[in-house]
Amino acid sequence: MIEVGIVMGSNSDWEVMQNAARVLKDFGVAFETRVVSAHRTPDLLFQYAEEAEARGLTAIIAGAGGAAHLPGMLAAKTHVPVLGVPVPSKYLRGEDSLLSIVQMPKGIPVATFAIGEAGAANAALFAVAQLATTRPELADKLKAFRKQQEQTVLAMSLPEVD
Numbered sequence: 640m641i642e643v644g645i646v647m648g649s650n651s652d653w654e655v656m657q658n659a660a661r662v663l664k665d666f667g668v669a670f671e672t673r674v675v676s677a678h679r680t681p682d683l684l685f686q687y688a689e690e691a692e693a694r695g696l697t698a699i700i701a702g703a704g705g706a707a708h709l710p711g712m713l714a715a716k717t718h719v720p721v722l723g724v725p726v727p728s729k730y731l732r733g734e735d736s737l738l739s740i741v742q743m744p745k746g747i748p749v750a751t752f753a754i755g756e757a758g759a760a761n762a763a764l765f766a767v768a769q770l771a772t773t774r775p776e777l778a779d780k781l782k783a784f785r786k787q788q789e790q791t792v793l794a795m796s797l798p799e800v801d
């Protein structure tokens with residue numbers, strides 16, 4: 640059964656959002672990827688959000704750029720947790736995406752992550768961490784991931800100054 644939905648406003652968001660898919664795949668979490676746009680396919684957006692709980696989704700990772708209403712509108716139509724990823728935009732570098740995702744009115748939360756690749760990967764790690772609260776095997780994988788990351792940083796060297 641699909642546990643996490645990854646949705647994005649356009650296939651042009653894939654370069655960023657694939658970072659979420661990569662993490663979920665590496666952790667063995669079942670996910671789906673879909674293009675859903677609040678502006679261009681509003682009926683599909685409502686349908687996706689309304690069916691999310693019954694389909695067993697535990698989180699929806701939603702990425703969009705510019706006037707990024709997708710995460711907020713999904714959150715308006717479901718109480719499945721929505722993790723918002725601001726996708727970098729052409730003219731405002733994703734600051735527009737960030738502000739339009741993060742500034743939700745009280746009562747309809749969207750957990751908002753960093754602009755771009757780091758945000759997409761961290762949204763997926765957050766979804767894994769939520770699942771890991773009841774799944775010891777995922778908790779073990781998260782610990783191993785952190786350990787490996789620590790080793791990578793400890794092995795870093797810096798160039799000598801001439």
Ligand SMILES: Nc1c(C(=O)O)ncn1[C@@H]1O[C@H](COP(=O)(O)O)[C@@H](O)[C@H]1O
Nearest residue numbers: 648649651676677678703704707708709
């Ligand atoms: N922000 C939204 C929404 C939405 O919020 O529903 N739908 C598409 N978009 C965004 O428009 C940008 C340009 O899309 P195109 O590349 O298709 O023109 C994308 O970053 C997409 O997420």
